[in-house]
Amino acid sequence: MKIKTDKSKEYESNRFIYYFTIPVMFLVAKWVKRKKEKNPQPETNSFFFDGLSKKCRKIKEAVTARDTVTAMDLVDNHHFSTENGVIDGIITHFWFGLMKNARALRNRKKLNKKIFKKNLTEKLKNLSKEETVDILIVGPGTGQVLIDSLKEDDFLNDERVNIVLLDKYKIALDEVQRRISEHDNLRVSFEFLNEDVFNINPQTFSNKFDIIEMVGVFEYFPENRQVVEQLNALHELLKDGGCFITTNVTKDLEKYVLYYVINWPSKFRSTDEMAEILQETPFEHCEATFEPLKTIPIYEIKKL
Numbered sequence: 428m429k430i431k432t433d434k435s436k437e438y439e440s441n442r443f444i445y446y447f448t449i450p451v452m453f454l455v456a457k458w459v460k461r462k463k464e465k466n467p468q469p470e471t472n473s474f475f476f477d478g479l480s481k482k483c484r485k486i487k488e489a490v491t492a493r494d495t496v497t498a499m500d501l502v503d504n505h506h507f508s509t510e511n512g513v514i515d516g517i518i519t520h521f522w523f524g525l526m527k528n529a530r531a532l533r534n535r536k537k538l539n540k541k542i543f544k545k546n547l548t549e550k551l552k553n554l555s556k557e558e559t560v561d562i563l564i565v566g567p568g569t570g571q572v573l574i575d576s577l578k579e580d581d582f583l584n585d586e587r588v589n590i591v592l593l594d595k596y597k598i599a600l601d602e603v604q605r606r607i608s609e610h611d612n613l614r615v616s617f618e619f620l621n622e623d624v625f626n627i628n629p630q631t632f633s634n635k636f637d638i639i640e641m642v643g644v645f646e647y648f649p650e651n652r653q654v655v656e657q658l659n660a661l662h663e664l665l666k667d668g669g670c671f672i673t674t675n676v677t678k679d680l681e682k683y684v685l686y687y688v689i690n691w692p693s694k695f696r697s698t699d700e701m702a703e704i705l706q707e708t709p710f711e712h713c714e715a716t717f718e719p720l721k722t723i724p725i726y727e728i729k730k731l
């Protein structure tokens with residue numbers, strides 16, 4: 428697997444902040460862990476997290492209810508604000524402005540957009556007017572990444588682009604649909620499929636895909652075996668020359684913060700682990716690009 432880092436200026440890139448924030452975050456996580464040994468679901472995880480910050484509480488409540496779409500949206504669009512008071516603003520910013528995983532999540536959004544647009548541009552190049560680029564997006568969340576990518580390069584007006592959006596939560600698809608409806612005169616075609624990705628197979632669709640994007644979903648597959656099964660199924664759904672774009676967050680000490688303080692369990696996988704998983708699939712070519720915090724790589728996996 429080829430591994431590189433995108434070091435361009437557009438990202439949140441200060442890696443030293445981590446060494447200042449992690450001792451405090453880790454201590455809070457240890458405290459919450461102890462508290463949860465007595466009461467697994469406390470009303471407040473920590474006074475210094477959901478006790479003092481309304482936004483931290485909202486994010487915690489969203490992930491606890493498995494509504495990662497709302498939680499991700501709040502983290503993605505975080506800016507320092509004192510709308511709920513100065514203390515609330517500072518606490519919220521300490522967690523979601525400075526935490527490496529939160530910054531990496533925002534970087535991932537930018538990097539994902541870049542990689543998606545690059546692949547779509549490549550596919551559209553040399554395409555006749557009658558041919559189409561068929562795209563499957565698994566787990567679009569709010570669809571913000573997709574819509575921004577399409578908008579920026581005027582892909583929204585390209586009638587050769589067909590997109591199927593698949594999510595197991597209807598609430599996510601409803602939100603994407605609402606955001607798409609804010610744009611007039613779209614020529615891209617959209618289809619929505621409310622389904623669990625584990626249930627799809629080649630018979631689910633009328634055609635194969637040039638690009639399949641599934642970003643921020645493998646983190647919810649606890650077993651590597653499930654990732655292998657999914658990669659095998661998606662390989663069958665790709666056209667020859669097609670590209671599968673995916674991610675998996677890598678591990679650092681913040682994993683305890685995510686788990687205990689935010690109630691956000693994730694399955695972390697290193698690039699080595701992903702390379703081992705890929706060896707059990709028919710995919711032969713994979714390139715991983717890290718954002719500058721080196722926390723979340725985006726994998727471009729090609730079916731040759």
Ligand SMILES: C[S@@+](CC[C@H](N)C(=O)[O-])C[C@H]1O[C@@H](n2cnc3c(N)ncnc32)[C@H](O)[C@@H]1O
Nearest residue numbers: 495566567568594595596599623624642643644
């Ligand atoms: C963390 S969000 C990622 C959103 C978006 N891809 C992004 O990069 O911002 C995970 C998305 O995957 C969806 N999802 C999780 N498990 C799924 C499954 N088994 N089948 C289909 N969708 C799933 C969730 O509903 C959510 O929309």
